Amino acid sequence: MKQLGKDGINYEDQKRIDIYYLEERIGYHFLDLIIDNKVIVELKAISELSDVYLSQVISYLKATGLKVGLVLNFATPTLEIKRVAV
Helix, strand or coil, rough: CCCECCCCCEEEEEEEEEECCCCCCCCEEEEEECCCCCCCEECCCCCCCCHHHHHHHHHHHHHHCCCEEEECCCCCCCCEHHHEEC
């Protein structure tokens, strides 16, 4: 686990999460960031955030058992942030 900033917030980047169906591994996700084992952060640089990106984070949340995710879009004039919770 790495630490972010002077406050030393724990994070992991490019974390692989296995996906299971009926107790059999069927695939995996790579998460951009997991902050302090509590929040998933998905980084984007796209012209417009669509529901598909929010659904992607919901899938990540279900796979990890975490409750909160953020989608950050850097391609807009001001940073666009969407919160996703399950």
